[in-house]
Amino acid sequence: MVTDANRKTNEATAAAEASAVAERIQSLAMYKPGKSVEQAQRELGLGSFIKLASNENVLGPSPLAVDAIRRSTAEMHLYPDPDAFNLSSALSRRLELPREAILPGNGSDELIHLLGVTLLEPGDEVIAGTPSFARYQAAAVLNRAAFHAVDLLPDGRYDVPAMARRVTARTRLVFIANPNNPTGRHIDSDEMEQLLAVMPPRALLILDEAYGEYAAEAPGFPDSRAWIRRGAGVVALRTFSKAYGLAGLRVGYALGPPTVLSWLRRVREPFSVSLPAQSGAIAALEDVEHLRRTLEMNRRGKQIVVQLLAALGLECPPSSANFVWFDCGESADEVARRLLQRGVIVRSGAHFGAPQHLRVTIGEESHMQVFGAALAAALAAGRGAGAL
Ligand code: PMP
Numbered sequence: 001m002v003t004d005a006n007r008k009t010n011e012a013t014a015a016a017e018a019s020a021v022a023e024r025i026q027s028l029a030m031y032k033p034g035k036s037v038e039q040a041q042r043e044l045g046l047g048s049f050i051k052l053a054s055n056e057n058v059l060g061p062s063p064l065a066v067d068a069i070r071r072s073t074a075e076m077h078l079y080p081d082p083d084a085f086n087l088s089s090a091l092s093r094r095l096e097l098p099r100e101a102i103l104p105g106n107g108s109d110e111l112i113h114l115l116g117v118t119l120l121e122p123g124d125e126v127i128a129g130t131p132s133f134a135r136y137q138a139a140a141v142l143n144r145a146a147f148h149a150v151d152l153l154p155d156g157r158y159d160v161p162a163m164a165r166r167v168t169a170r171t172r173l174v175f176i177a178n179p180n181n182p183t184g185r186h187i188d189s190d191e192m193e194q195l196l197a198v199m200p201p202r203a204l205l206i207l208d209e210a211y212g213e214y215a216a217e218a219p220g221f222p223d224s225r226a227w228i229r230r231g232a233g234v235v236a237l238r239t240f241s242k243a244y245g246l247a248g249l250r251v252g253y254a255l256g257p258p259t260v261l262s263w264l265r266r267v268r269e270p271f272s273v274s275l276p277a278q279s280g281a282i283a284a285l286e287d288v289e290h291l292r293r294t295l296e297m298n299r300r301g302k303q304i305v306v307q308l309l310a311a312l313g314l315e316c317p318p319s320s321a322n323f324v325w326f327d328c329g330e331s332a333d334e335v336a337r338r339l340l341q342r343g344v345i346v347r348s349g350a351h352f353g354a355p356q357h358l359r360v361t362i363g364e365e366s367h368m369q370v371f372g373a374a375l376a377a378a379l380a381a382g383r384g385a386g387a388l
Pocket of ligand 1: 106107109110133177180181208210240
C-alpha cells in the first residue's frame with residue numbers, strides 16, 4: 001500500500017536523483033515502445049491479441065535464421081567476432097559494396113547513437129523531420145547539439161525545401177527516415193540531391209532505411225548505395241528487425257564512407273553484436289524466399305487495409321513501408337483503447353503529436369480482416385457513446 005508518507009519520500013528521492021542528473025538528460029523523453037501482447041494480457045486479463053503496433057514481421061523470423069541461432073549456442077562460451085567479419089562479408093557480397101563501407105551494429109538504434117557520440121560537438125546542429133523516429137533527437141541532446149525538427153507536410157511527406165533552408169554551417173547531421181516512421185512516405189533521388197547541395201562539407205545525410213526493403217519497389221525510392229559508391233556524404237542505416245523479422249535479435253548495419261565508419265568502429269563497444277545475432281543475420285540474408293513472402297504479404301495486406309478503411313469512410317494515404325498511418329476522425333488514444341479491448345494492439349498517433357492518427361502494422365490477410373472488424377466495432381462504439 002502506498003501511504004502519503006511513502007509517496008512524499010518517493011517524490012523527495014526522485015527530486016534528489018533528478019538533480020544529480022545532467023540537465024540535458026532530464027529533458028530526454030522516455031522511448032515508448034508499442035505495447036507487447038504479454039503487457040496487454042497482463043493489463044486486460046488473459047486473452048488472445050494480435051500486435052500491429054511495432055512494425056514487426058508477423059511471419060516471424062526465417063527458419064534458417066532460427067536454426068543458425070540455435071547452432072551458435074554451442075559456441076556461447078566464446079566472445080563474438082568484434083569485426084563481424086562473416087556478416088560484413090555476406091553483406092558486402094549481397095550489396096556490392098566494399099566491406100569497409102559496412103558496419104554492423106546492435107540494431108540501427110546503436111548506430112544512431114554512435115553517429116551522435118562520434119560526430120557531434122556541443123553547439124553542432126542536427127536536423128530531422130517531425131513527426132519522425134524519436135532517437136534522432138536523443139542523439140543530438142545526449143551530445144549537446146541543437147536539435148531542429150522541421151514539420152512534415154500535411155500529407156506526411158518531408159518538407160525538403162524547408163529542411164534545406166534550416167541547414168547552416170553548423171549542421172552536422174540531417175536525419176531522414178526513408179520511408180518515414182510514422183507516416184510511411186519516402187523522399188526521392190531529386191530530394192536527396194536538394195539536401196546534399198546545401199549541406200556543408202563535414203555534414204552527413206543519414207538515410208534511416210529501417211523499412212527500406214519494403215520501399216525498394218516504390219516509385220522513385222533512391223538506392224542509397226549509388227551515393228555511397230561515389231563517396232557522397234551519405235550514411236544509410238538498415239536493420240534485420242523489420243522485413244527480416246529479427247527485432248528481438250538486435251542487429252542492423254550502416255553503409256557509408258569508410259573513414260566515417262572507421263571512427264564509429266573505434267567508439268563502439270567491441271562486442272555489441274552478439275554471436276547469435278551475427279549467425280542469425282547471415283542466415284536471414286540467405287533466405288531470399290522468406291523475404292519474398294514477406295514483401296508479398298505486405299503488398300496484399302496493404303491493399304486490403306486500404307479497402308477496409310475506405311469501406312469505413314476513412315482515407316489511407318500511400319505508404320512505402322509495412323504500416324499505414326491514417327486519420328481515424330476522433331481521439332486516436334480512445335480508438336486504440338477500444339481496439340485493445342477487442343484484441344488488437346495498434347499505435348496511437350498522440351505519441352507522435354498527431355492525436356487523431358493511428359499507425360497500424362501490416363500483417364497477413366487474416367490479421368487485416370480482424371483489424372478491420374475491430375476498427376468498425378470500435379468506431380461504432382464511439383458513435384454509440386456519443387449518442388447517449
Ligand atoms: N529507425 C526507424 C525509423 C525505426 O522505426 C526503428 C524501429 N522502431 C529503428 C530505426 C530501430 O530499429 P532497430 O531495431 O534496428 O534498432
